Amino acid sequence: MPINTAEALSLVTQICEEEKLRVAVKESVKGGFIAGGATILGGLFGGPIGLAIGGTLGGCTAAYLSQGKFKSVVSIINNDLTGAQRESLANSVRGIFSEIGPADYAALTLYIAQPAVKERIIQEVIGYFQSQLQMTIID
Structure with a gap:
C-alpha cells in the first residue's frame, strides 16, 4: 500500500506537532x-x-x-516549503515504511504508534531540515 505525499506529510506534521518541534530561524x-x-x-x-x-x-x-522568530516545524512544512521540498520530505519518510510493506491501513497504524517508529520519523525530519534546508530544530 503506497503512501501518497499528502498522507506522509500529514503523518509528519501530526508527529511534529505532538512533539512541539520548533526551528530557530x-x-x-x-x-x-x-x-x-x-x-x-x-x-x-x-x-x-x-x-x-x-x-x-x-x-x-x-x-x-x-x-x-522561532517557527514550528509544522508551520514551515505547511507554509514555507515548495512543492518539490514537500515531495522530498515525504519521500524521506516513505523510506521508513518501505522496510515493512504493510498489507492494510490497520497494520500501518499500529506500526506508526510504536515509539521507536515515531523516533525514526522525527530523526528523518530533523535530518532533512538540517541537510536540505540548513535549519536547526531546537526541541
Whole structure:
C-alpha cells in the first residue's frame, strides 16, 4: 500500500506537532553573539561582577530580540516549503515504511504508534531540515 505525499506529510506534521518541534530561524547564533559580546564587555570593564552582569543583560537582550522568530516545524512544512521540498520530505519518510510493506491501513497504524517508529520519523525530519534546508530544530 503506497503512501501518497499528502498522507506522509500529514503523518509528519501530526508527529511534529505532538512533539512541539520548533526551528530557530538563524536567531540562536545571533543571540549567542549578543550574549557572548555583552559578557566579554562586562568582564573587561567590571571583572568577575561585570561578567555576571554582562552575561545576564546580554542573555536578556538576546531573548527579547528573538521573540517570535522561532517557527514550528509544522508551520514551515505547511507554509514555507515548495512543492518539490514537500515531495522530498515525504519521500524521506516513505523510506521508513518501505522496510515493512504493510498489507492494510490497520497494520500501518499500529506500526506508526510504536515509539521507536515515531523516533525514526522525527530523526528523518530533523535530518532533512538540517541537510536540505540548513535549519536547526531546537526541541
